Amino acid sequence: MRTVPVNAERAYQVEIGIDWKTALNDWVEGRTKVVVITSSNFEIDVDIPIVRIPDGEAGKSPEVLLQVWRELGQHGLNRGDLIVAIGGGTVTDLAGFAAASWMRGIDWIAIPTTIAGMVDAAVGGKTGINSEHGKNLIGAFHSPLSVLIDLSWIKTLSERDVAAGMAEVVKCGFISDGQILELLKNKSLKDICNDENLQLELIHKAVSVKAEVVSADFKESFLREILNYGHTLGHAIEKRSNFDMRHGEAVSIGMCFIAELASIKGVLSAELVDKHYEILKALKLPTSYEDSAFSDLFKHMALDKKNKNGQIRFVAISDIGVCMRIEDATSEEMALAYERISQ
Ligand SMILES: NC(=O)c1ccc[n+]([C@@H]2O[C@H](COP(=O)([O-])OP(=O)(O)OC[C@H]3O[C@@H](n4cnc5c(N)ncnc54)[C@H](O)[C@@H]3O)[C@@H](O)[C@H]2O)c1
Ligand SMILES: [Zn+2]
Numbered sequence: 001m002r003t004v005p006v007n008a009e010r011a012y013q014v015e016i017g018i019d020w021k022t023a024l025n026d027w028v029e030g031r032t033k034v035v036v037i038t039s040s041n042f043e044i045d046v047d048i049p050i051v052r053i054p055d056g057e058a059g060k061s062p063e064v065l066l067q068v069w070r071e072l073g074q075h076g077l078n079r080g081d082l083i084v085a086i087g088g089g090t091v092t093d094l095a096g097f098a099a100a101s102w103m104r105g106i107d108w109i110a111i112p113t114t115i116a117g118m119v120d121a122a123v124g125g126k127t128g129i130n131s132e133h134g135k136n137l138i139g140a141f142h143s144p145l146s147v148l149i150d151l152s153w154i155k156t157l158s159e160r161d162v163a164a165g166m167a168e169v170v171k172c173g174f175i176s177d178g179q180i181l182e183l184l185k186n187k188s189l190k191d192i193c194n195d196e197n198l199q200l201e202l203i204h205k206a207v208s209v210k211a212e213v214v215s216a217d218f219k220e221s222f223l224r225e226i227l228n229y230g231h232t233l234g235h236a237i238e239k240r241s242n243f244d245m246r247h248g249e250a251v252s253i254g255m256c257f258i259a260e261l262a263s264i265k266g267v268l269s270a271e272l273v274d275k276h277y278e279i280l281k282a283l284k285l286p287t288s289y290e291d292s293a294f295s296d297l298f299k300h301m302a303l304d305k306k307n308k309n310g311q312i313r314f315v316a317i318s319d320i321g322v323c324m325r326i327e328d329a330t331s332e333e334m335a336l337a338y339e340r341i342s343q
Helices: 020-028 056-060 062-074 089-104 115-121 151-156 159-175 178-184 189-194 196-216 222-228 231-240 247-264 270-282 291-302 331-341
Strands: 002-007 011-016 034-039 050-053 082-087 107-112 126-131 134-141 146-149 314-319 322-326
Touching (some): 011 196, 020 107, 034 089, 062 126, 089 107, 089 115, 089 126, 089 134, 107 115, 115 159, 159 196, 159 222, 159 247, 159 270, 159 314, 178 196, 189 196, 196 222, 222 231, 231 291, 231 314, 247 270, 247 314, 247 322, 247 331
Parallel strands (some): 011 146, 034 050, 082 107, 107 146
Antiparallel strands (some): 002 011, 314 322
């Protein structure tokens, strides 16, 4: 069992390697009303009323939130009551926002069931839903009382989903904690799926990286920006694939791209660029993308709200754990970096 403290707009702990039912019982004790929010395809055996939402991104819509509000009202949920979110990042995002908006904010607990949810979505206090104008446009900072990470959820995830979640873990390795990369040395995706101790170490370290970043700087500014490593091209690819590609898969390609760009800029060694491919390939994550897509992706990156003065802003590294910005990449340099990752 590991505990990671988070200090966002309020302080709470992430408990890793616990039995979620036992841990939840302690939180539920003494509460008048508790409601679980989970997705429609989840079998959950608890003695608590359940509100179900559609699986995946479909669960993060204003219509679904409206329905959830109705059901919270029907259950008579009050200021002192509790919402428990059990599911992937989509569920914790929606349920966290339902908790943030119900009576101007009631308590909630996050029980993430995907690796992306464990190391990313459930940590940091950001909650929200999608709008017809874009992903995550409606939201609030509303930290849970606690995040309960039970590693047994990982057993039912597909290898593809484990790999996609691991992309964020690898990202934490490059931007902050080289020990993550050491732990992953010579490890295959199967090793990670089968070794609960390794999962505990990796998830503990990745959660610690995110927790440190958000604790030091829990709203948008530079420190939090380092979490966007690999995400500038990643988001463009994700969007272009019409969200068929997993977020983590797109970020994997994005990390290879930014490593190549940093090498072209002369700030990152060829050896560390290779390390990106080596680790991501061992996890069966994609490291290249369609040759013909660059102009589309470039257009998308140019629209990023983080850009300044028409320049695309990238978070890069110059060494493991040493982050910097690249804001002066020319279109030739970007095209060259893209050529190196294109197939
Ligand atoms: N709030 C934040 O800071 C933050 C950060 C990163 C991502 N997010 C959000 O998180 C979402 C992505 O989260 P995700 O990758 O967990 O996707 P997801 O919630 O859609 O889950 C992916 C799929 O896995 C299934 N699943 C979940 N747990 C399972 C389990 N234990 N066994 C088998 N199947 C399981 C789900 O039913 C779903 O079909 C996005 O909406 C993203 O915007 C939020
Ligand atoms: Zn991400």
